[in-house]
Amino acid sequence: MPSKSSARLAALTVAAVCSAASTVVLISPAHADSVRIHDIQGTTRISPYAGQKVADVSGIVTGIRTYGSSKGFWIQDPNADDNPATSEGVFVFTSSTPKGVAVGDLVTVSGTVSEYVPGGTSSGNQSITEITKPTTTVVSSGNAVPAAVVVDAKSVPAAYAPAGDAAAGNSINGLTLEPSKYALDYYESLEGENVQVADTRVVGASDPYTELWVTVKPRENANRRGGTVYGSYDSQNTGRIQIQSLGSTAAFPKANVGDVLEGATTGPLDYNQFGGYTLVANSIGTLKSGGIERETTQKQKRGELAVATYNVENLDPSDDTFAAHAAAIVNNLQSPDIVSLEEIQDNNGATNDGTVAADQTVQKLIDAIAAAGGPTYDWRSIDPTNGTDGGEPGGNIRQVFLFNPERVSFTDRAGGDATTAVGVTREHGKAALTISPGRIDPANEAWTSSRKPLVGEFVFRGRTVFVIANHFNSKGGDYGLTSATQPVPRSSEVQRHQQATLVNAFVKDILDTQKNADVVALGDINDFEFSDTAKILETDGALWSAIKSLPKSERYSYVYQGNTQVLDQILVSPSIRRGCDFEYDSVHVNSEFNDQISDHDPQVLRFKP
Structure with a gap:
């Protein structure tokens, strides 16, 4: 998902374009022929008075906003009309902190009716009907606020x-x-x-x-x-x-x-x-309090391989969340054998100086996990080319494999770097990667300003397992559900569909070489389990999103605008799915909590290769 903080900070720094208000305290009745608030609001989303000046609009002050870039107050006509489509309230934009008005004041306002779109027209948001450049007259004080x-x-x-x-x-x-x-x-x-x-x-x-x-x-x-x-x-x-x-x-x-x-x-x-x-x-x-607690998954059995995905939200060495992430991995995830980490930043985080190495970031997390009583993980990753993989500018986020060397081994095959494409070959009658770790078709335009999938070849109890760590294109730029455009367009999914097509094709290459190969594609897919992105990944049965093994009410890894939803997924090849000898767990440790250390819940799959 897009970085909410960066967009919000930008919004809060936008200078107000309307002039400061003036307030006059004067006891006098409103003009009888004044335009009423419900006339201004009208029966559509756009005021019939938009762009026009209005005079002596009467209403009682119901709320005053003194913070942010949209300072002002709301007024409401206590004498409603009989049309349920017309609102009786309107916001008066004062630009600066409102002075001389209080909740309960009966006021008249003169100014210009404006339709303001929060975030600008490119956001797709609906507009708010406002009275701008106002002159306000207080008629009386201490009035009852209209009933809610x-x-x-x-x-x-x-x-x-x-x-x-x-x-x-x-x-x-x-x-x-x-x-x-x-x-x-x-x-x-x-x-x-x-x-x-x-x-x-x-x-x-x-x-x-x-x-x-x-x-x-x-x-x-x-x-x-x-x-x-x-x-x-x-x-x-x-x-x-x-x-x-x-x-x-x-x-x-x-x-x-x-x-x-x-x-x-x-x-x-x-x-x-x-x-x-x-x-x-x-x-x-x-x-x-509803009393919810952070969940803990089951420990994998000796013959089970536990594979997890966890978006650690722009983790860099300056963060103070390493101990908390380590505790989650050790205690709540029960120290999975393989962990795909998303949003690992380079060694100096958002400092944009050309640094791409992330060894300090990863080592700090590994040390914290060991200090929390977990295994001493080993790791593999590929540094991206500076500034090419999206995310926070200067951060150079990437996926990283952690693995427990006491339980699983990594098959290193030389040659992997930011720009070299991994391929599939046959070795001793079975599928093998040409380089390990490697990246899937990194020069393809599907990965422009986005993370390239990291592929690794692991061995557990003599059985090779191919793991593909993904972090697909975010939903940044998509219109919200309350958009003025309905149905809501989802422009960002075009690139995710391209990315899913490439991952699906790579998995098919493995399966064409070895029909019964164990393949796990996991990570922050940035899309729902019912989405076309997921369907493309699942094309021709190459993969299947294992979160669908859970009841529908338990399928979520993220909470956005009050909707619990799936963004993080673990998809498996037919050999894993057909065996039905697997367990999937969306471990809710972050998304539902106000003190979250990441906005994503980790996912864990346990199976017998």
Whole structure:
């Protein structure tokens, strides 16, 4: 997935383009013929007054935002019309910290109606209707805030979004809202209004940006640990909603998946660049722990080979997470025989000075594992060419094999480097790699600005096992589920499909040479087990995603915007699958927790080669 932190920091540094507001305190009635808020909001996503000046728009202040790049306040008309498609609330963008207004003030606002797209138009996000360059007059103070609209399982429709207008590039912006039919239309009809959720279960843990996700539909695709499973492109989970706070960041709850915000959480409904519709809370319910604990997998038996994949999220020597990663590998993963690590950075991390070696990073992790009571792993990898494999600039992320030399041996075959392609040959009647470790077709354009698969030849109890460590192209650049374009385009999967095609072809080369070869392709596939990426990897039965051996409710390695979903996979060749003598475990130690050391859960496969 894309680096949330880098995108967010960029967003927060964008200078506000609107002029500072002015506030006048004056006790006088609003003009009777003023434009009302529901007139400004209209019955579509785009205001009929967009780009026009409006005067003396009346409303009661329901919330004030004093932080970030979008400072301002929300106002709401207490006298709603009878059209459920028109919102009675709107955001007033002041650019600087609002002064002279307080929650409960009845105000009139004059300014220009604007449609602001968080993240810019290239993000695909919907726009927020705002009044910009405002002049505000306080009419009276201490008024009751309009009663919050209760958002619950009964009010949110089961269908997620309408199909966009094909003539407008599948945009939903011009469509008349149908809030009783589509969840996105329902939320849009409440944009800027005071809303409330109550006794909601957390489905996305608190993050460093003081955000979390809850569901108002506790039965919607729920799993036993409290999450909401994303099981298909038609299962967007309509009950999810993001929670932020207008209060102190220190007071924001540190919640895990499965926890509950008891009581009411109330505030204006905003639209956020990183998640869409967001309840920006004036008050947050009381956190009640759901009690989930980090999982521990079973120890492999003597005759079983345990192979794992673990994305350690941009690990470099300056990080303070080595001991925690080591403890997870030793205690929660039970020291697998082979571990494919993704996102190992070079020796100086994000410093962009041409360094590509990662031996210090890897050795620090190996030492930490040994200190935690685990084996002294050996390792193999190939340094990438500087700046060619994507990820954090300067970091030169790559995949690394750790292996326990007391349990498994690595077959070294000379010649592997960043630009040389590994091939398959026949040796003593069986498949063998031409170089080991090696990289699959590294010059192919499918790997442009992306990680090249690392292939290794291992021997366990006399049996050769081919392991392919992958880190496919991220979903960066894809539109979010709340996009103004519906169905949502997934541009990033084009490159993943190319990558999957190459990996599938390489596995076929092995199997054409030795039909019963044991092949494991694993890693951060950056796509779902039901995706076309997975289907391409599985073409002609060369591979099969073993996470599908789990019940659907347990298939996840990642939590994104309140959806528990699969990104990390271990795929196996027919000889492993047909034997049915394997166990798969998605070990949930990170994705559901607010104190995660990586945003990915490791995966473990145990089988008898």
